[in-house]
Amino acid sequence: MIETVTRKRIEILADTALQKRVTSAIDKVGITGWTILPVSSGKGREGPWREESVVGTDKVFVLTIAAEDKAMELAEALAPMLTDFGFILSMWDVQVIRGERF
Amino acid sequence: MFDAAIQTFTSPVVLFFVLGLAAAFARSDLTIPEPIAKALSLYLMAAIGIKGGVAVAKSGIDATVLSALGAGIIAGFTLPFFAYAVLKSFGKLDRVNSGAVAAHYGSISVVTFVTAVEIFEGQGNAPGGYMVAVMAAMEAPAILSGLLLARGMGSKGGTQSSGEMLHEVFTNSSIVLLLGAFVIGMIGGPEGFDPVSPFFEAGFKGVLCLFLLDMGLIAARRIMDARAVTWRLTLIAIFLPIVNGAAGTALGIAIGLDTGSAAALGVLCASASYIAVPAAMRLALPEADPGIYLTMSLSITFPFNVLINIGLISALAVMLAG
Numbered sequence: 412m413i414e415t416v417t418r419k420r421i422e423i424l425a426d427t428a429l430q431k432r433v434t435s436a437i438d439k440v441g442i443t444g445w446t447i448l449p450v451s452s453g454k455g456r457e458g459p460w461r462e463e464s465v466v467g468t469d470k471v472f473v474l475t476i477a478a479e480d481k482a483m484e485l486a487e488a489l490a491p492m493l494t495d496f497g498f499i500l501s502m503w504d505v506q507v508i509r510g511e512r513f
Numbered sequence: 514m515f516d517a518a519i520q521t522f523t524s525p526v527v528l529f530f531v532l533g534l535a536a537a538f539a540r541s542d543l544t545i546p547e548p549i550a551k552a553l554s555l556y557l558m559a560a561i562g563i564k565g566g567v568a569v570a571k572s573g574i575d576a577t578v579l580s581a582l583g584a585g586i587i588a589g590f591t592l593p594f595f596a597y598a599v600l601k602s603f604g605k606l607d608r609v610n611s612g613a614v615a616a617h618y619g620s621i622s623v624v625t626f627v628t629a630v631e632i633f634e635g636q637g638n639a640p641g642g643y644m645v646a647v648m649a650a651m652e653a654p655a656i657l658s659g660l661l662l663a664r665g666m667g668s669k670g671g672t673q674s675s676g677e678m679l680h681e682v683f684t685n686s687s688i689v690l691l692l693g694a695f696v697i698g699m700i701g702g703p704e705g706f707d708p709v710s711p712f713f714e715a716g717f718k719g720v721l722c723l724f725l726l727d728m729g730l731i732a733a734r735r736i737m738d739a740r741a742v743t744w745r746l747t748l749i750a751i752f753l754p755i756v757n758g759a760a761g762t763a764l765g766i767a768i769g770l771d772t773g774s775a776a777a778l779g780v781l782c783a784s785a786s787y788i789a790v791p792a793a794m795r796l797a798l799p800e801a802d803p804g805i806y807l808t809m810s811l812s813i814t815f816p817f818n819v820l821i822n823i824g825l826i827s828a829l830a831v832m833l834a835g
Contacts, residue, residue, distance in 0.1 A: 428681075428792055457804055459738050463731055464551050466811060467792045468803070495799040 416510025419482035423473040423489065424450070424499040427464070432492060433473045440477075440484040443512070448472040457497065476505065476513045521824045526631050529722040530819055533729020537737070545727040553724045558690040560713040560720075561627060561645055566698020567706045568642015578643040580768045581778065585647040588761060588782050589654035593619035596753055597662045604749050606805070609663045613794045613801035616659020617810045618753050620786035621651045623687070624728060625815060627721060629780040629823045636827060638773035644781075649692055651781055653682055656793050663798055682793045728815070736812035741804040750785075750813035758783030758818075758826045766833045776830035783822055785810035 425433050430447060437445050450470050452461040462469040477485065482502055492498055507513055521527055536543045545553070569578070593615035600611040626648050633640055682688070698706060706713075742750075761782025765775025787810045794801055 426795060428795060457802075458740055461734070462547055464547055465554050465727070466731060466787050466807065467795070468807070469547070496795070497799075 413508060414510075415506035415508055416513075417504050418476050418507050418510065418513045419479055419502045420474070420476050420505040421482055421485060421500065421502040424453075424470055425473060425492075426467075426496060426498075427469045427471050428467055429492070429496055429498075430471050430473060433489065433498075436488045437473070437475050437485060440481050440488060442475055442477040442481050442485065445473055445475040448474060455497070455499075476507060478513060520635055521632055521820070524628075524632055524635065526628055526718065526721050526725055527819060530628075530725040530729040530816070533726040533731075534733045534816065535729075537730045537733030543730065545723065545730070550724070550727045553720050553727070554687065555690060556716070556720050557627065557724060558623070558687050559694045560717050561623065562691045562694025563698040563701075563706065563709075563713055565642045565645025566695040567701065567703055568698075569646060569695075570699045570702040572642065574643075577769060578641075578646070581641075581643060581647050581765070581770055581774065582650055584764050584768055584778065585651045585781065586654055588764065588778075589619050589621075589651040590658050591619075592757055592782060593655050593658040593662060595757075596749075597659075599749055599753065600746075604745050605743075606746070609798055609801050610805055612659045612661075612663020613798045614806045614809060615662055616655050616794060617785045617787070617790045617806050618757065618814075619651075619655025619658055620653075620790045621648055621781045622784035622786055622810070622815060622818070623648065623691070623788070624721075624724065625784035625818045625823075626777065626780055628725065628819050629777060629826070631718065631721070632823055633773045633776055633827060638771075638776065638827070638830070640773040640777035641771065644774055644777040645691075645695060647778065648781055649688070649695065652688060652786070652789055653679075655786075656682060656790055656797075659790075659794070660797055663801070681796055682789065685789050685792060687788055725819075728811075732812045732816055735808055739804065739808040739812065741802055742808045742813075746805065746809055747813055750809040751817050754783035754785070754814050754818050754822050755825070758822055759829060762826055762830050763833060766830065772830050772834040775834065776827050779826040779830060780818070780823060783826060784818055785814045787811040787815065 423433050434445055450472055460468055486500060489500055493500055596618040597611050597615040600606045600614050630640055758779045762775050762779030765778035787807060791803060791807050
């Protein structure tokens with residue numbers, strides 16, 4: 412049977428305009444990779460929002476997978492932005508193959 | 514005055530905007546796909562920039578152009594102070610939100626400007642091409658004034674340095690394209706523009722119609738979701754463009770601009786940004802509420818300017834010039 416390792420999968424919902432801050436924080440704590448996913452609309456504490464890139468209200472999901480210590484370091488680095496910019500960060504355990512890569 | 518109003522409401526550009534508003538209020542599923550909306554805005558920025566640059570290459574830079582530029586920049590810096598005072602006293606907004614909204618009202622809306630130019634041209638009062646340069650110059654000063662008002666002298670903005678913020682403002686895609694195309698137009702001149710003019714001239718009004726359809730949809734959907742905007746702020750979002758528009762038009766006539774250009778300066782002063790400034794405020798004043806500043810500028814002031822105020826400003830300019 413193939414061997415799997417437990418890692419953290421981290422998901423950050425951020426404004427498209429600010430995605431570079433998230434990805435540079437990921438790079439800074441030494442996590443090797445990330446993926447950006449487009450999102451179309453949603454609703455939060457401030458009410459509904461839609462993807463309207465002309466007026467800059469569009470958002471993205473930034474996904475990354477990392478070992479727990481780096482995941483915590485990243486959460487720490489992003490914590491001020493979560494409050495300031497209304498980002499959402501969540502993480503959970505996932506099984507990955509080739510664990511040495513994450 | 515009546516003629517000006519008729520001309521506004523028979524312009525296809527304005528009617529497409531009304532269609533967008535009506536479709537969104539009727540909860541139609543009509544939408545312009547996001548990448549197409551973005552492409553339409555890029556086309557408009559490039560076309561406005563290059564046409565303005567060519568016009569300046571043709572007319573040259575003289576004292577009128579420089580005084581219009583100076584008036585625009587001074588207006589950009591000072592309008593937010595007036596807006597801030599009104600927002601804080603009558604609007605009962607806190608300091609940060611007042612500063613953020615004030616920055617929007619000192620800056621400009623490209624689409625309002627272009628719609629006005631279309632209408633003024635229809636009335637035989639085409640503004641000078643250099644007004645595009647005035648428009649570009651008025652984009653940023655208000656952001657600085659707004660931040661100064663919101664943060665006070667000498668303090669840092671948000672979680673980033675002001676250098677970083679200015680970099681984001683000036684590398685904003687629409688500003689880069691608008692200014693870049695303007696310079697290209699100036700370098701190329703009328704002869705250089707000739708081969709590409711079919712693309713930028715023939716499609717322009719049609720693309721503007723579709724873009725305004727999209728803006729109508731966005732503006733109406735936003736106001737249907739709005740919760741943070743009170744009746745006081747709604748009144749201010751109508752009062753500021755009237756006062757700023759009249760002041761800008763009078764200033765334009767006073768410094769010797771022709772009727773169309775003075776009216777265009779009035780429209781620039783009356784319009785509120787909803788592209789560059791919200792992006793800058795999101796970075797510099799994250800604690801300010803986009804539900805207030807975007808709704809006021811995009812969903813109240815923008816429709817008011819397009820549907821009513823452009824006609825008023827045009828009539829005022831004709832009256833003052835006469």
